[in-house]
Amino acid sequence: MPLAKRIVPCLDVDHGKVVKGINFLQLKHAGDPVELAKRYNDQGADELVFLDITASNEKREIMRQYVEGVAKAISIPFTVGGGIRTVSDARNVLCSGADKVSVNTAAIENPQVITELADVFGRQCVVVAVDVKRNYNVADEKFIFDTLEGKVWFEVNTFGGRKPTGIDAVSWTMHAEKLGAGEFLVTSMDCDGTKNGYDIELTRAISERVNVPVIASGGAGVPKHLYDVFIEGKADAALAASIFHYNQYPVPIVKDYLRKMGVTVRQ
Numbered sequence: 001m002p003l004a005k006r007i008v009p010c011l012d013v014d015h016g017k018v019v020k021g022i023n024f025l026q027l028k029h030a031g032d033p034v035e036l037a038k039r040y041n042d043q044g045a046d047e048l049v050f051l052d053i054t055a056s057n058e059k060r061e062i063m064r065q066y067v068e069g070v071a072k073a074i075s076i077p078f079t080v081g082g083g084i085r086t087v088s089d090a091r092n093v094l095c096s097g098a099d100k101v102s103v104n105t106a107a108i109e110n111p112q113v114i115t116e117l118a119d120v121f122g123r124q125c126v127v128v129a130v131d132v133k134r135n136y137n138v139a140d141e142k143f144i145f146d147t148l149e150g151k152v153w154f155e156v157n158t159f160g161g162r163k164p165t166g167i168d169a170v171s172w173t174m175h176a177e178k179l180g181a182g183e184f185l186v187t188s189m190d191c192d193g194t195k196n197g198y199d200i201e202l203t204r205a206i207s208e209r210v211n212v213p214v215i216a217s218g219g220a221g222v223p224k225h226l227y228d229v230f231i232e233g234k235a236d237a238a239l240a241a242s243i244f245h246y247n248q249y250p251v252p253i254v255k256d257y258l259r260k261m262g263v264t265v266r267q
Contacts, residue, residue, distance in 0.1 A: 002264050003236070003264070004046075004264045004265055004266045005230050005235075005236065005237065005238070005258070005263055005264060005265050006046040006047055006215075006236065006237035006238070006265075006266070007045055007046050007226070007237070007238060007240075007251055007254060007255060007265065008045065008046060008047045008048065008049055008215060008237050008238065008239040008240070009036070009040040009045050009048055009049070009239070009240060009241065009244045009245075009251070010048075010049040010050075010051065010217065010239045010240065010241045011033050011036060011037065011048065011049065011050045011051070011070070011241075012051050012241065013033050013050060013051065013052050013063075013066060013082075014052075017031075017032070017033075018031045018032065018033050018036055018245065031245055033050065033066055033069065033070055034066075034069045034070055034073050036244075036245065037050075037070040037073050037074050038073040038074065040074075040076075040244065040251060041073065041074040041075060041076050043250055043251040043252055044251050044252055044255065044266075044267070045076060045244075045251050046076065046077075046237070046265075046266050047076055047077040047078070047079065047237070048070070048074060048076055048077070048078050048079070049079045049080075049081070049102070049185065049215075049239060050066075050067060050070055050078065050079070050080045050081070050098075051080075051081045051082050051102065051129075052066075052080075052081070052082025052083055064092060064093070064096045067080050067093060067096040067097060067098060068096045068097055070097070071096060071097020071098065072097065077099045077100065078097065078098050078099050078100070079098065079099065079100040079101070079102050079127050079185075080093045080096075080098040080100075080101060080102065081101065081102025081103065081104065081127070081129055081185075082102075084101050084102070084103050084106060085103075085106040085110075085113070086106075086113065086116075087113075087116050087117060087120050090103075090117055090120075090121065090125075091120075094121065094125070099125070100124070100125050100126070100127050100182075100183070101117065101121075101125060101126065101127065102127040102128070102129045102185060103117070103126070103127070103128060103129065104128070104129040104130065104131060104158060105158040105159055107128055107176065108156060108158050108165055108167065108172075109158075111175070111176070111179055112179070114126060114128060114176055114179040114180045114181055115179045115180045117180070118179075118180030118181075118182065119180070122182075123180045123181065123182035123212075124182045124183075125182065126180060126181055126182045126183070127181070127182065127183045127184070127185055127215075128173070128176045128181040128183070128184050128185070129184075129185040129187065130156055130169050130172065130173060130184060130185065130186050130187065130206075131156065131157045131158070131160075131161045131187050131189055132154045132155065132156060132157070132169045132186060132187065132188055132189060132199075132202055133154075133155050133157055133161075133164065133188075133189040133190060134147075134149075134152045134153075134154060134155075134190050134199075134202075135152065135153050135154070135155040135164075136149070136150060136151070136152055138151045138152065138153055142168065142171055143168050143170040143171055143205070145201055145205060147201055153168055154168065154169040154170060154202050154205065155167065155168065155169065156168070156169050156172055157189060161189050169186070169202070169206065170205050170206055170209060173186075173206050173209070173210050174209055174210060177210045177211065177212055181212060182212055182213075183212055183213045183214075183215065184206060184210065184212065184213070184214050184215065185215045185217055185239065186202065186203060186206055186214055186215065186216060186217060187217035187218045187239075188202055188203075188217070188218035188219060189218065190218075191218040191219030192217075192218040192219065193218075193219075193241075193242060194219055194221070195219065195220065195221025195222075195242060195243070196219055196221060197219050197220075197221065197225040197228060197229075198216050198217075198218060198219045198220065198225055198228065198229040198233060198235075198238070199218065199219065200228060200229060200232045200233045203216045203229055203233035203234065203235050204232065204233045204234050207233060207234035207235060207236075208234060213236035213237060214234075214235050214236055214237075215235065215236065215237040215238070215239050216229040216233055216235035216237070216238050216239065217238075217239040217240075220238065220239075220240035220241075220242070220243050221242070221243065222243070222249065223249055223253065223254045223257035223258065224257075226238040226240070226254060226258060227257070227258060227261050227263060230258070230263055231263070240254075
C-alpha cells in the first residue's frame with residue numbers, strides 16, 4: 001500500500017500575525033496563528049508548518065511565545081522555521097513544542113549545521129527549506145531543464161527570498177541530503193500566492209533525485225493543484241496557505257477530492 005500523501009497548512013508569521021502574499025511580496029494579514037492552527041488541527045490536517053518569515057532577515061531569534069501558543073493548541077506534528085542558526089536555537093524551538101525544525105538561510109551559509117542538527121536530534125527532525133526562483137540566464141550550470149518557457153535552472157534564494165545565491169536548487173538538495181537532511185520543503189517563489197498551481201517541473205526534478213520526503217509549496221489554488229503535484233510532481237506532501245486561510249477549500253474538502261481521484265490520504 002502506498003504511503004499516504006500529507007496535507008500541510010502553513011502559517012507564515014510576521015511579528016505574531018499570519019500573513020500571505022504573492023511571490024513573497026504584498027503581504028496581507030490573514031489571521032491569528034493560534035486560532036488558525038487550532039482550526040487546521042480540528043479539520044484533520046496531517047501536519048502544520050510555522051515560519052517566522054522575517055527572523056532571518058532581521059537577524060533575530062524566532063518569537064517563541066507564538067510557537068508555544070500554537071503547540072498548546074494542536075496535537076499534529078509541527079515544524080517551525082525562521083532564524084534557526086544553531087543547535088541551541090533548534091533546541092529552544094523544540095522545547096517550545098515543535099516536532100521538527102526548518103533551516104534555510106543558515107544551511108546555505110553553514111551547511112555543516114544540517115549535520116550538527118541531525119546528529120543531535122535525528123535526521124527525521126531536520127527539514128531543509130529551499131526557496132527557489134526560476135533563472136533563465138543559463139550558463140554552465142549542471143542542472144538545466146527544458147520548460148515551456150525555455151531553458152531554465154532553479155536558483156536558491158535566502159533571507160526570506162530576498163537574496164539570490166547562484167546555487168542550483170537540485171544539486172543543493174542532493175548535497176543537503178548527504179549532510180543529514182530528513183525532508184525538504186521546496187517553495188516556488190514564482191508560483192507563491194498566485195493560486196495557479198505548483199511548479200511541477202521544479203518539484204519533480206528534486207523528488208526524483210532525493211530519497212527523503214519532499215513537501216511541495218507555492219501556488220495551490222484549487223484541490224486539483226494538489227493532485228497534480230502529488231501525481232506529476234511526485235511530492236510526498238503538499239503545503240498550502242491561501243486556500244485554507246480564507247476557507248476557499250477547507251482541509252476535509254481537499255482530502256475528499258483527493259480520495260475520489262484515487263490518491264491515498266490520511267483520515
